[in-house]
Amino acid sequence: MGxxxxxxxxxTTLGRTILRIVGPTSGAIIFDGQDISELSSKELGPIxxxxxxxxxxPFSSLNPRMRVKDLVAEPxxxxxxxxxxxxxxxxxxxxxxxxxxxxxxxxxxxxxxGGQRQRVAVARALALRPKLLVLDEPTSALDVSVQTQVxxxxxxxxxxxxxxxxxxxxxxxxxxxxxxxxxxxxxGRIVETGxxxxxxxxxxxxxxxxxxxxxxxxxxxxxxxIILAGEVSRKAEENTGCRFANRCFAAKIAKCEEIEPAxxxxxxxxxxxxxxxxxxxxxxx
Numbered sequence: 001m002g003x004x005x006x007x008x009x010x011x012t013t014l015g016r017t018i019l020r021i022v023g024p025t026s027g028a029i030i031f032d033g034q035d036i037s038e039l040s041s042k043e044l045g046p047i048x049x050x051x052x053x054x055x056x057x058p059f060s061s062l063n064p065r066m067r068v069k070d071l072v073a074e075p076x077x078x079x080x081x082x083x084x085x086x087x088x089x090x091x092x093x094x095x096x097x098x099x100x101x102x103x104x105x106x107x108x109x110x111x112x113x114g115g116q117r118q119r120v121a122v123a124r125a126l127a128l129r130p131k132l133l134v135l136d137e138p139t140s141a142l143d144v145s146v147q148t149q150v151x152x153x154x155x156x157x158x159x160x161x162x163x164x165x166x167x168x169x170x171x172x173x174x175x176x177x178x179x180x181x182x183x184x185x186x187x188g189r190i191v192e193t194g195x196x197x198x199x200x201x202x203x204x205x206x207x208x209x210x211x212x213x214x215x216x217x218x219x220x221x222x223x224x225x226i227i228l229a230g231e232v233s234r235k236a237e238e239n240t241g242c243r244f245a246n247r248c249f250a251a252k253i254a255k256c257e258e259i260e261p262a263x264x265x266x267x268x269x270x271x272x273x274x275x276x277x278x279x280x281x282x283x284x285x
Contacts, residue, residue: 002175002196003168004211005185008232011168012056014185015134018166019053020044032131049079049128056137058117062109068095068120069105075127094123097160098153115146122153126161135167139174151178172215176200184208187232187243190263194270204272206250242275250276 003011016022018029020036029037036047055061062071072091076082082090095105098119109117118138125133135154139147155178157163169175175182176196183193184205192205203209210226230247242248245256255261255275264278265271 001164001166002179002182003166003185004170004172004175004182006170009185010188011170011185012136013188015053015136015166015168018132018134019051021053049075050131051134052125052128052130052132053134053136054118054121054125054138057141058114058121059109059141061121062117064109066108067105068100068107068109068112071109071120072123072127075124079128081128090127094127097126097157098123099149113146114142115150118142118150119153122157126157129161130163132164132166135165137169138167140169140171147174154178172211184211189243189260189273191244191274192272193263194265195268198268198270202270204270204277205244205274206248206276207244210249242273250274 003014005011013022017024018031020029020039024037027037028035031047031051034047036044039047066074069088069091072094073087076087076090091105092102095102100116100119100123104112104116104120109120112120118141138154139150142150151174154165158165165178167175167179179196181193181195182199183190184199184207185191186207192199192203192208199208200212203212210228213224213226226249228247228249232247241257241259242261245252248256253275261273261275261278263271263273
């Protein structure tokens with residue numbers, strides 16, 4: 001699942017909330033059929049190994065005083081998954097899985113490139129064999145030449161470990177390359193969600209249409225870019241009306257300013273929160 005939206009819309013906060021790094025203010029977090037939103041730290045203990053996160057900045061997320069071998073081994077030690085020769089063997093396996101040379105094991109984060117640091121972060125996240133990986137802008141801090149390598153690594157790891165990803169990004173190219181489904185967020189609210197094909201081939205929400213209109217594509221000259229006017233509204237705090245209403249370029253009705261639209265959709269799970277589609281049967285076509 002890809003989570004897309006502009007900076008400050010709440011993507012990272014959502015990812016951290018799923019991991020219970022920050023507590024939810026309302027709603028529920030259902031993981032593996034269990035509501036984990038109200039569990040205590042002790043109750044979360046057995047669940048935490050199943051949900052891991054790869055943070056946006058691979059340098060600040062790694063302890064600068066720990067060598068690679070200790071960074072990768074740390075989760076295994078904390079959870080008492082391996083020790084001695086078995087621990088060393090597992091660390092070597094993980095480093096190999098993410099494509100790092102064994103010589104890297106003795107290096108500190110400052111001695112690694114950005115791509116190498118991110119691979120260490122991924123190896124550490126995989127150490128406990130999680131079911132869900134939250135990837136927060138996993139390639140934004142990397143050179144363009146390295147981004148493709150890391151994205152291909154994620155694809156290979158998904159096949160090998162049967163992982164579920166929540167990929168947080170503002171880069172639609174990354175999302176299109178790796179995701180099966182996409183959720184579009186605006187000011188802390190999901191305004192559209194569907195399969196990658198549905199979002200790119202039949203975007204419904206005006207905000208989604210605007211995002212796709214300015215997406216850079218090699219060899220394509222854009223002639224229909226949608227430039228949004230106005231400033232981000234404060235309606236999210238007031239909790240009234242559509243949060244996109246003051247920047248929306250589509251035809252609007254009075255209700256847009258008064259009541260926040262609910263997510264509605266068709267049987268193929270293409271959902272949109274916009275009054276343009278309420279009462280219509282065009283969703284998913």
